[in-house]
Amino acid sequence: MINRMDISLSVNSRTYELDVDVRKSLMDVLRELGYTSVKHGCGVGECGACTVLVDDIAVDSCLYLAVWAKGKNVRTVEGECRDGKLSVVQEAYVEEGAVQCGFCTPGLIMSSTSFIEKNDGRHPSREEIAKGHAGNLCRCTGYQTIINAVENAIKK
Ligand code: FES
Numbered sequence: 001m002i003n004r005m006d007i008s009l010s011v012n013s014r015t016y017e018l019d020v021d022v023r024k025s026l027m028d029v030l031r032e033l034g035y036t037s038v039k040h041g042c043g044v045g046e047c048g049a050c051t052v053l054v055d056d057i058a059v060d061s062c063l064y065l066a067v068w069a070k071g072k073n074v075r076t077v078e079g080e081c082r083d084g085k086l087s088v089v090q091e092a093y094v095e096e097g098a099v100q101c102g103f104c105t106p107g108l109i110m111s112s113t114s115f116i117e118k119n120d121g122r123h124p125s126r127e128e129i130a131k132g133h134a135g136n137l138c139r140c141t142g143y144q145t146i147i148n149a150v151e152n153a154i155k156k
């Protein structure tokens, strides 16, 4: 039985040629490549700590096979900071104090980034922002500041 595959994928605009076990999750592959912002929380699609963008769509990378990312562009929070400058969303999280222990933060920032890109030009309500982040759990329960951060980033 063939259980390995050669794939090429891009992570934060850097190309990788990989020989991967077809059963391996994108989360595990990214962490092995050094993208440790991608957190292993629940491992079953419940917490969102492993959220990354695949071709600009937010996915739970623990449930997403690495082979499905063949030929695609993956974004993790490491790539959002450019030339030493935080992205607008990262900056807004800092300004609003939307980080406590920080375990959920990389996944949340990627969900916020995808949410804001999808809602380009719109001003969603706080309820819509909350619904748009329903797949991300924060065990420190900093939800109000997280919503403040998204509103702040949208204003910018
Ligand atoms: S680790 Fe992927 S959703 Fe929790």
Ligand code: FES
Pocket: 098, 099, 100, 101, 102, 103, 104, 105, 137, 138, 139, 140, 141, 142
């Ligand atoms: S800041 Fe601790 S889990 Fe969200």
